Amino acid sequence: MSDILLRTSDLSFGYPERNGLFRKPALREVIKRVDLAVPRGSVLGLVGESGSGKTTLGRLLVRLLQPTSGGIQFDDVEIGQLDEAELRPLRTRIQMIFQDPQSSLNPRLRLGTTLTRPLGVHGRLRGQRDQRERAAALLDLVGLPPDFADRYPHELSGGQRQRAGIARALALEPDFIVADEIVSGLDVSTQAHILLLLKELRARLGLTMVFISHDLSVVRVLCDDVAILHHGEVVEYGAVARVFGAPQHAYTQQLLAAIPLPDIEPGWLDDAPPPVTSQQQGSAA
Amino acid sequence: MADLALGSPVARQSRLLAGLKRGGARLWIGAALVAVLVLAALLAPAIAPHDPLEQDLMSAQLPPAWMVGGDPAYLLGTDSLGRCVLSRLIYSARTAVAVALIAATLAALIGVALGLFAGSFGGWVDQLISRLIDVWMAFPPVLLSIVLAAVIGAGLTSVIAAIVVVDWTRFARVVRAETMVQLTRDYAAAARVIGMSRAKLLRLEILPNLVPLLVTLLAVEMGIAILVEVILSFVGISVSGDTPTWGSMIAEGRQIVYQAPWIMALPIVCIITSVIGLNLLGDGLRLALDPVQRS
Amino acid sequence: MTATLAVEGLKVAIGAANVLRGVSLALQPGEVRGLVGESGAGKSMLGRAVLGLLPANATIISGHIAFEGRDLLDMRETERRGLLGRRIALIPQDPMTSLNPVKRVGAQIGSLLRHHLGLSKPAALTRATELLTEVAIREPDRVLSLYPHEISGGMRQRVLIAMAFACDPGLVIADEPTTALDVTVQRQVLQLVERLRRRHGSAVLFVTHDLGVVAKICRSMTVLHAGRVLEEGQTADVLARPRHPYTRALLAATPRADRPAEALRPVPPALIEQLWSEAHRLDQPAIAGPA
Numbered sequence: 001m002s003d004i005l006l007r008t009s010d011l012s013f014g015y016p017e018r019n020g021l022f023r024k025p026a027l028r029e030v031i032k033r034v035d036l037a038v039p040r041g042s043v044l045g046l047v048g049e050s051g052s053g054k055t056t057l058g059r060l061l062v063r064l065l066q067p068t069s070g071g072i073q074f075d076d077v078e079i080g081q082l083d084e085a086e087l088r089p090l091r092t093r094i095q096m097i098f099q100d101p102q103s104s105l106n107p108r109l110r111l112g113t114t115l116t117r118p119l120g121v122h123g124r125l126r127g128q129r130d131q132r133e134r135a136a137a138l139l140d141l142v143g144l145p146p147d148f149a150d151r152y153p154h155e156l157s158g159g160q161r162q163r164a165g166i167a168r169a170l171a172l173e174p175d176f177i178v179a180d181e182i183v184s185g186l187d188v189s190t191q192a193h194i195l196l197l198l199k200e201l202r203a204r205l206g207l208t209m210v211f212i213s214h215d216l217s218v219v220r221v222l223c224d225d226v227a228i229l230h231h232g233e234v235v236e237y238g239a240v241a242r243v244f245g246a247p248q249h250a251y252t253q254q255l256l257a258a259i260p261l262p263d264i265e266p267g268w269l270d271d272a273p274p275p276v277t278s279q280q281q282g283s284a285a
Numbered sequence: 286m287a288d289l290a291l292g293s294p295v296a297r298q299s300r301l302l303a304g305l306k307r308g309g310a311r312l313w314i315g316a317a318l319v320a321v322l323v324l325a326a327l328l329a330p331a332i333a334p335h336d337p338l339e340q341d342l343m344s345a346q347l348p349p350a351w352m353v354g355g356d357p358a359y360l361l362g363t364d365s366l367g368r369c370v371l372s373r374l375i376y377s378a379r380t381a382v383a384v385a386l387i388a389a390t391l392a393a394l395i396g397v398a399l400g401l402f403a404g405s406f407g408g409w410v411d412q413l414i415s416r417l418i419d420v421w422m423a424f425p426p427v428l429l430s431i432v433l434a435a436v437i438g439a440g441l442t443s444v445i446a447a448i449v450v451v452d453w454t455r456f457a458r459v460v461r462a463e464t465m466v467q468l469t470r471d472y473a474a475a476a477r478v479i480g481m482s483r484a485k486l487l488r489l490e491i492l493p494n495l496v497p498l499l500v501t502l503l504a505v506e507m508g509i510a511i512l513v514e515v516i517l518s519f520v521g522i523s524v525s526g527d528t529p530t531w532g533s534m535i536a537e538g539r540q541i542v543y544q545a546p547w548i549m550a551l552p553i554v555c556i557i558t559s560v561i562g563l564n565l566l567g568d569g570l571r572l573a574l575d576p577v578q579r580s
Numbered sequence: 581m582t583a584t585l586a587v588e589g590l591k592v593a594i595g596a597a598n599v600l601r602g603v604s605l606a607l608q609p610g611e612v613r614g615l616v617g618e619s620g621a622g623k624s625m626l627g628r629a630v631l632g633l634l635p636a637n638a639t640i641i642s643g644h645i646a647f648e649g650r651d652l653l654d655m656r657e658t659e660r661r662g663l664l665g666r667r668i669a670l671i672p673q674d675p676m677t678s679l680n681p682v683k684r685v686g687a688q689i690g691s692l693l694r695h696h697l698g699l700s701k702p703a704a705l706t707r708a709t710e711l712l713t714e715v716a717i718r719e720p721d722r723v724l725s726l727y728p729h730e731i732s733g734g735m736r737q738r739v740l741i742a743m744a745f746a747c748d749p750g751l752v753i754a755d756e757p758t759t760a761l762d763v764t765v766q767r768q769v770l771q772l773v774e775r776l777r778r779r780h781g782s783a784v785l786f787v788t789h790d791l792g793v794v795a796k797i798c799r800s801m802t803v804l805h806a807g808r809v810l811e812e813g814q815t816a817d818v819l820a821r822p823r824h825p826y827t828r829a830l831l832a833a834t835p836r837a838d839r840p841a842e843a844l845r846p847v848p849p850a851l852i853e854q855l856w857s858e859a860h861r862l863d864q865p866a867i868a869g870p871a
Contacts (some may be wrong), residue, residue, distance in 0.1 A: 049762035049763070049764065049765075050733075050762055059474075062478050064474055064477060064478060071835055088480045090481060091478065093479030093866075094478075094482070095478060095479075096474075096475070096478045098471040098474065098475060099471070100471060103469035103470045103471045103472060104470075104474070104475050105472060105474050106472040106490055106493070106494070107472075107494065108493040108494050108496065109490075109493060114472075117476070117479065117489075118479040118480075120479055121479050121481050121485065122479075122480065136464075152703060168475070172479070187618040187619055187789060188618065188789065188791075188830055188833050188834055188844060188847075189618060189829070189833050189847035189852070191833075191835075192833040192835075192844055192846035192847065193846045194847070195835070195844065196844070214761075214762065214763065215763075216837045217834075217835040217836055217837040218835050219837075220835060220836070220838075220839070220840070221835045221844050233698065237618070241840070244837060244838070252761065254764060255763060256837060257767075258763045258764045258766065258767040258771075259763055259837050260766070260767070260792030260793050260795060260796045261792050261795065261837065261838060262656065262791040262792045262794070262795045262819055262831060262836070263795055263819070263835055263838060264795055264815065264816050264819065265795070267766075268796050269770060269771050269774045269797060270771075270775075270795060278286070279828050
């Protein structure tokens, strides 16, 4: 059993784009030759601004998307080109928590149904009573009361929905979880609760995680290693303390300098902002 | 926990009440009108004052009871053959309800199935079904009915067949679009990450989200079915023989519209009320069910 | 010196829920004040109340809002609307929904200038070009001819900032203008707001939940929770020596890129409950004297 649970080698992904009527469609590369190695039990932060491709990379790692080239090895098994049938047994070990719990929890199903759905799909449920017990256990895992199983997603607050999303991802007791921007848009206090919950769960369940975020401060709290993504390429990669303490790449330095820390810093606003042209990409909200 | 401040748990009952409140006047009025229609159809033998086919030439063209010359025995008057208008109206409801229920349900079943396939498979399946929809939607149901009547004979079967054959497209088109939208939602992606098969995904996750939409479509389709049947029985290619239908009553009443206007007017009122009732009910149900997503 | 904005004891309710429970706030000319709070604290509501943009089912129960000495709540509707966009401006949170998607950028800026400043079409065009240059947009002529969806989010926000400062406002309310932006773009936008504020001498009420943003751009700050002011003062003081336990808790719960993980502490639920019960106690009307 290798030390590295998830590895990518030269991972690339692109969308085909029409290249005139008669030529083969060109590939618009969104992820370019990404190499990652996530040790068992560690948390890798994946940081990037909008347009960096971090969500696409996240979806590649859980095989919602298929790489156009390069490999993904999960527990030393190549999964990059497997089809749905071959992937199915692996789905119990690789899970995802989505950014917007409003849309990632089926609005017309009760929480209890949604949380135990993964178990049902893989034949692990033994009847109604078992379903209720498992739902209650999952809710308890994330600090929600058992009667929430009867609620619909819109009857929960944002923080509660996010917890439910985490609970659903844990239902199959996976080894590996990709969390896609799960604390963006949450209040500071709710965010802190969720981050601490994740830390606790990670320690308790021995999870390996990839934590996608645009917020470097949050990554500092939770992650062991960090990869900085810029226009689909990893421009910096290393232990959190090293990258934050001594960033090598200009983009990383730019990102860190741009973070407004809650300290008074007189010169922060003074540098004149560079003029922008209407062609400039990568700064879209 | 700081973010558990959502108050007391929401009981199943209060959700029902909230839904009913959201449905509002539309729901109640619509439900009432449709209930009247359905009850009339079901209980016709019990509540119709006379046999709808019984002729009494001595009492032909009697106006409604409250007008001059009316007879309280015939509350809404009689037609040229002395048949009780009220009884005929009530019995006509049976045809209307039968057509509405059967035709709309069949059209829905076919349309929803094809719409789901088109929306989820994409590619050539989608292309094929979409082209089918385009072509099919061009058929006017009335014309098609006439053709069908010529082939399989006039009657309720050809009416229902004509409606189903054309109107499945209404469902398919909308369901296809909505399926595609729902598939972009994260809960669909989450279902795939869990390892759900396509069939299960459509049935267990997507379909529940289509319910409010389908309810409205079904109600509207029932209204349309009633109207198509009226047109067809007006021109005489719906149910055969003496079976009373609103359409045939309008056809008869048209001949003598100046002498006995109520014979044409009353079926029209019934039709309008039924269709409005169905539309209101559909609307009200959608309001009652939909905000689950939009609170 | 008359305060640019003076809010006194403002109480606002939406239906049965109280969203502002006696908020008082004052902005001097040119002051940049951060209005900090979590969601539901009422900070957006305060901004909307000043702008006269409260939702239809909101009631102002009591209190005063004065702009440059004039009572806004007593004013005639037409007079108040004359102020909005001109002397009191808004930089909204979401640039995409604040710009008309079917009108070109130039047309939108133009109609604003013609409406408030009575400029002729050619004069408005020139002024619009100047404004875009002021917010550091290269090729302003090109941008003026584009539709909102054809320019990036950061650029849309710049356009809105340009429009906010277009008529030399005395007060600008910035409602979480950088929340949806990338962190590098956020810095540029904050620098821009500061530059324009200095140039036009406007006071800014900066609504945000981000203490870091407050630290960088706001000289003074007010902390809001459940529609109540819990703490206020000079930003430097409040951040260095927070007096209210809520402020302290917020600071402790804010993750910092320069500190290791262990330092993060969530806001104690007991504190939140206590604050809410204090707020609800305020809602109970004072017991009247004996009948």
